[in-house]
Amino acid sequence: QKEVEQDPGPLSVPEGAIVSLNCTYSNSAFQYFMWYRQYSRKGPELLMYTYSSGNKEDGRFTAQVDKSSKYISLFIRDSQPSDSATYLCAMSATAAGNKLTFGGGTRVLVKP
Amino acid sequence: EPEVTQTPSHQVTQMGQEVILRCVPISNHLYFYWYRQILGQKVEFLVSFYNNEISEKSEIFDDQFSVERPDGSNFTLKIRSTKLEDSAMYFCASGKGTPLHFGNGTRLTVT
Numbered sequence: 001q002k003e004v005e006q007d008p009g010p011l012s013v014p015e016g017a018i019v020s021l022n023c024t025y026s027n028s029a030f031q032y033f034m035w036y037r038q039y040s041r042k043g044p045e046l047l048m049y050t051y052s053s054g055n056k057e058d059g060r061f062t063a064q065v066d067k068s069s070k071y072i073s074l075f076i077r078d079s080q081p082s083d084s085a086t087y088l089c090a091m092s093a094t095a096a097g098n099k100l101t102f103g104g105g106t107r108v109l110v111k112p
Numbered sequence: 113e114p115e116v117t118q119t120p121s122h123q124v125t126q127m128g129q130e131v132i133l134r135c136v137p138i139s140n141h142l143y144f145y146w147y148r149q150i151l152g153q154k155v156e157f158l159v160s161f162y163n164n165e166i167s168e169k170s171e172i173f174d175d176q177f178s179v180e181r182p183d184g185s186n187f188t189l190k191i192r193s194t195k196l197e198d199s200a201m202y203f204c205a206s207g208k209g210t211p212l213h214f215g216n217g218t219r220l221t222v223t
Binding site for chain 1: 155210
């Protein structure tokens, strides 16, 4: 079983729709969860950062963590063509200096 | 907003040659990392660096790889004798802890 699993997509949605992304993981030690956006041939750009279970909202983005199910989600409201990118989940066991383990990424296409 | 910068953006080298990839992390960060991403694959951890020493390294980070923080601002990754399979995007990252902030990468092409 892979440590972090993410559907590769592509996920195609019309402009204005809600984009729903998720990752599952197997390592119960993970406590810190991140979502990154990656445009082609660019570095991962941090979108959301959450600790343990719960919800966090930032503008059009909502991140959810369910540690009991080992499942995390990212929702993008009012999606725009500029949201077309690959979205990577990443997680770590500690806050200080621990490596991140990434999912394989979900490619999202928002069509005008 | 401060950012992690990496140079060069693209490096082409011949198999067996040495390459040095350079990074300037965000200035008040304490933890520094190198990750790589082979085309179409996951972002993979290579090495972490804290307090002027390697704190963790992956199986990928073998004896042909080394890291240095030569002058308190730059952070480098050296590959001593490049192989074809070293062709990838190499990302530098830094953080005060978690989360990490990534640079835009160096695309290394080994021919």
